[in-house]
Amino acid sequence: MNVYDSARMAEVLAPLGYAPGDGPEDADMVILNTCHIREKASDKVYSELGRLRDIKDQRAAEGQQTVIAVAGCVAQAEGEEMLRRAPYVDIVLGPQTYHRLPEMVARAHRASQSGMRHSGVLETDFPLESKFDHLPLQRQENGVSAFLSIQEGCDKFCTFCVVPYTRGAEFSRPVAQVVQEAEALVAGGVRELTLLGQNVNAYHGTDTAGRETGLGSLARRLSEIDGLMRIRYTTSHPRDVDEDLIAAHGEVPALMPYLHLPVQSGSDRILEAMNRGHDAESYLRTIERLRSARPDLAFSCDFIVGFPGESDSDFEATLDLIRTVEYAQAYSFKYSSRPGTPAAGMPRQVPEEVKDERLARLQALLMEQMTTFNEASRGTTCEVLFERTGRHEGQLVGRSPYNQAVHVEAPAHAVGDMATVFIETCKPHSLAGCLREEGQPKGDPREEERLSA
Ligand code: SAH
Ligand code: SF4
Numbered sequence: 404m405n406v407y408d409s410a411r412m413a414e415v416l417a418p419l420g421y422a423p424g425d426g427p428e429d430a431d432m433v434i435l436n437t438c439h440i441r442e443k444a445s446d447k448v449y450s451e452l453g454r455l456r457d458i459k460d461q462r463a464a465e466g467q468q469t470v471i472a473v474a475g476c477v478a479q480a481e482g483e484e485m486l487r488r489a490p491y492v493d494i495v496l497g498p499q500t501y502h503r504l505p506e507m508v509a510r511a512h513r514a515s516q517s518g519m520r521h522s523g524v525l526e527t528d529f530p531l532e533s534k535f536d537h538l539p540l541q542r543q544e545n546g547v548s549a550f551l552s553i554q555e556g557c558d559k560f561c562t563f564c565v566v567p568y569t570r571g572a573e574f575s576r577p578v579a580q581v582v583q584e585a586e587a588l589v590a591g592g593v594r595e596l597t598l599l600g601q602n603v604n605a606y607h608g609t610d611t612a613g614r615e616t617g618l619g620s621l622a623r624r625l626s627e628i629d630g631l632m633r634i635r636y637t638t639s640h641p642r643d644v645d646e647d648l649i650a651a652h653g654e655v656p657a658l659m660p661y662l663h664l665p666v667q668s669g670s671d672r673i674l675e676a677m678n679r680g681h682d683a684e685s686y687l688r689t690i691e692r693l694r695s696a697r698p699d700l701a702f703s704c705d706f707i708v709g710f711p712g713e714s715d716s717d718f719e720a721t722l723d724l725i726r727t728v729e730y731a732q733a734y735s736f737k738y739s740s741r742p743g744t745p746a747a748g749m750p751r752q753v754p755e756e757v758k759d760e761r762l763a764r765l766q767a768l769l770m771e772q773m774t775t776f777n778e779a780s781r782g783t784t785c786e787v788l789f790e791r792t793g794r795h796e797g798q799l800v801g802r803s804p805y806n807q808a809v810h811v812e813a814p815a816h817a818v819g820d821m822a823t824v825f826i827e828t829c830k831p832h833s834l835a836g837c838l839r840e841e842g843q844p845k846g847d848p849r850e851e852e853r854l855s856a
Contacts, residue, residue: 404550404552404555404599404600404601405436405437405438405475406550407550407551407552407599408436408474408475408498408501408552409434409436410542410543410544410550411501411502411538412434412436412474412501412504413543414538414539414542414543415501415502415504415505415538415539416432416504416505416508417543418505419505419508427454427455427458427469428458430469431467431468431469431470432469432470432471432472432508433455433458433469433470433471433472434472434473434474435448435451435452435455435471435472435473435474435475436474436475437473437474437475437476437477437478438475438476438477439475439476439477439479439480439565439569439741440476440564440565440566440739440741441736441739441741442739442740442741443739444477445477445480448473448477449488449489452471452473452489452492455469455471455491456471456489456491459471459491468512468515470493470494470508470511470512470515471491471492471493471494472492472493472494472495472496472504472507472508472511473485473489473492473494473495473496474496474497474498474501475497475498476497476498476565476566476569476570478495478496478497478527479497479498479527479568479569479570480565480568480569480742480743481495482495482525482527483495483525486523486525490523492523493511493514493515493523493524494507494508494511494523494524494525494526495523495524495525495526495527496524496525496526496527497526497527497528497529497569498555498569498570498571499528499529499530499533499534499555499570499571500526500527500528500530500534501534502534502537502538503526503537507524507526510524511523511524529571529572533574533576535552535576535580536580540580540583540584540587541587542584542587542588542591543591544588544591544593545591545592546592546593546790546791547592547593547594547595547788547789547790547791547818547819548593548594548595548596548597548633548788548790548802549588549593549595549596549597550596550597550599551581551584551585551588551596551597551598551599552576552598552599552600553575553576553581553598553599553600553603553606553608553621554573554574554575554576554599554600554601554602554603554605554606554608555570555571555573555574555600555601556570556571556572556573556574556601557570557572557573557601557602557605558572558573559602559640559642559678559679559680560678561667561677561678561679562676562677562678562744562745562746562749563677563707563710563738563739563741563744563746564741564744565741565743565744566601568743568744570601573602573605575600575605575606575607575608575609576608577608577609577610578608578609578610578611578616578621578624579610579611580608581598581608581621581625582624582625582628585625585628585631586628589628589629589630589631590630592819593631594630594631594632594633594788594819594821595631595632595633595634595635595788595802596625596631596633596634596635597635597636597637598618598621598622598625598634598635598636598637599636599637600636600638601638602638602639602640602643603618603636603637603638603639604617604618604636604639604640604643604644604645604648605640605643606618606621608621617645617647617648618636618639618647618648618651619645619647619648619649619650619651620647620651622634622636622648622651622655622657622658623651623654623655625657626655626656626657626658631657632657632788632821633657633659633788633804634655634657634658634659635658635659635661635806637663638663638665638705639662639663639664640665641664641665641666641679641681641685641686641689642679642680642681644664644689644692644693649692649693649696650696652693652696652697652700653696653697659804659805659806660697660699660700660701660804660805661700661701661702661703661731661804661805661806662693662700662701662702662703663702663703663704663705664686664689664690664702664703664704665704665705665706666683666686666704666705666706666724667679667705667706667707667710668706668707668710668713668717668720668721669683669720669721669722669723669724669725670683670713670716670717670718670720670721671683671720672712672717673710673712673713673717676710676711676712676746676749677707677710677746678745683720683724686724687724687727687728690702690728701730701731701732701776701805702728702730702731703730703731703732703733703734704725704728704730704732704733704734705733705734705735705736706721706725706733706734706735706736706765706769707735707736707737707738708721708735708736708737708738708758708761708762708765709737709738709753709757709758709761709762710738710746710753711738711746711749711750711751711752711753712749712750712751712753713738713753713761718761718765721765722764722765722768725765725768725769725772726768729772729775729776730769730772730773730776731772731773731776731805732773732776732805732806733769733772733773735762735765735766735769736762737755737758737759737762738753738758740752773831774829774831776805777807777829777831777834778829780803780805780807780826780829780834781826781827781828781829781834782826782827783825783826784823784824784825784826784839785803785804785809785823785824785826786803786804786821786822786823786824787801787802787803787809787811787821787822787823787824787836788801788802788820788821789801789811789813789817789818789819789820789821789822790802790818791818792815792818793810797812797813797814798810798811798812798813799811799812799813799815799817799818801822801824803824803834807833807834808832808833808834809824809826809833809834809835809836810833810834810835810836811824811835811836811837811838812837812838813838822838822839823838823839824836824837824838824839825837825838825839
């Protein structure tokens with residue numbers, strides 16, 4: 404979502420004459436768009452700011468001004484404290500106010516011209532009117548695949564998580580606004596959309612008749628856009644997978660058979676302490692229901708190890724759940740204590756070395772599953788959407804339905820096209836193959852066997 408937000412910030416600043424630069428050294432303005440989800444991400448902000456202060460000083464010595472803005476969830480969480488700690492920062496703005504950036508930049512310039520020191524602009528409120536009502540619907544995206552935020556914020560208050568505090572209450576954009584933005588993106592050449600939200604499947608935007616519309620129906624509506632080939636969405640919550648969304652997976656071919664459905668833990672005791680609102684069994688049932696609607700559906704997941712009170716047997720329950728589901732991809736993290744969240748004050752915090760050891764075991768198992776999943780595509784064909792030219796001459800990089808990067812020799816004009824590719828090699832993070840021309844077996848015995856079967 405920060406990638407999407409950054410693109411939107413660039414768009415609102417374009418009319419002022421700003422364009423994305425190559426690095427901070429020559430920039431008139433630098434925006435750090437920050438993440439507060441784990442301590443490590445937050446800590447990075449201050450070290451990066453120190454570096455920017457040196458650049459700002461250096462440029463000032465050469466008579467050039469540099470505006471430093473900090474956006475995103477760290478800015479939201481720290482607010483005034485950030486301006487105190489780093490007084491050379493000109494603007495601190497939260498995730499819900501960036502449509503007002505032009506005005507903030509003007510205020511920052513006025514402050515610096517009048518020689519006012521420590522007069523940083525702070526905009527971290529949660530406006531009643533959504534920023535989306537003030538952002539241009541004509542997007543300046545020139546890639547094949549684009550993000551589109553449809554939902555933001557969260558009302559679930561998992562005990563480890565800062566999102567409800569930094570992104571604010573759950574909000575869904577109206578259907579017509581989403582469709583208009585999607586149509587503009589597709590008209591500009593986009594072929595794949597990833598719908599975004601902290602809880603994307605809690606989406607319940609209103610249609611023009613004022614009726615609430617769920618994610619399944621939104622996907623159906625978007626799939627009618629001519630030229631849009633693929634729809635993905637992330638991140639979904641197990642509690643919000645409803646019948647209509649499950650049905651949409653079976654009915655909408657553009658909806659890719661790949662779903663990020665985080666569970667965090669396989670232990671009911673820990674899930675309860677996390678306030679997730681589901682247990683392991685109901686999660687597994689949801690997976691089963693989705694798989695019966697769309698048997699080729701593959702799953703990815705997020706896990707947290709070392710949540711306060713997690714015992715060896717809780718951790719084993721997580722490993723068991725992983726063995727049952729068999730993931731295609733996963734992200735796993737050591738629990739990171741976040742200020743102001745209930746879990747930060749819970750007893751029985753897990754020692755760092757135990758977290759390290761559990762994370763290593765969990766990741767080894769997940770890596771095995773990811774490798775098995777990737778290996779299974781060797782010797783098969785799949786539809787690849789070409790996104791860009793590759794590092795080698797004559798090579799394109801595209802994505803399989805399962806979001807795997809696929810390297811293929813193909814002409815540059817095929818960027819934006821979908822083609823059938825025969826997968827020949829699997830690397831840990833990508834696949835490689837060749838264009839599968841009609842009626843020409845490639846000589847691989849497994850492929851010929853598969854075709855004749
Ligand atoms: N809404 C999504 C997750 C959004 S946050 C959901 O409910 O699944 C993205 C991921 O960051 C989470 O899935 C979780 O695995 C991780 N995360 C969030 N807070 C964390 C914390 N305090 N420590 C470690 N990982 C955390
Ligand atoms: Fe955070 Fe997701 Fe829980 Fe919301 S549902 S509090 S975003 S982990």
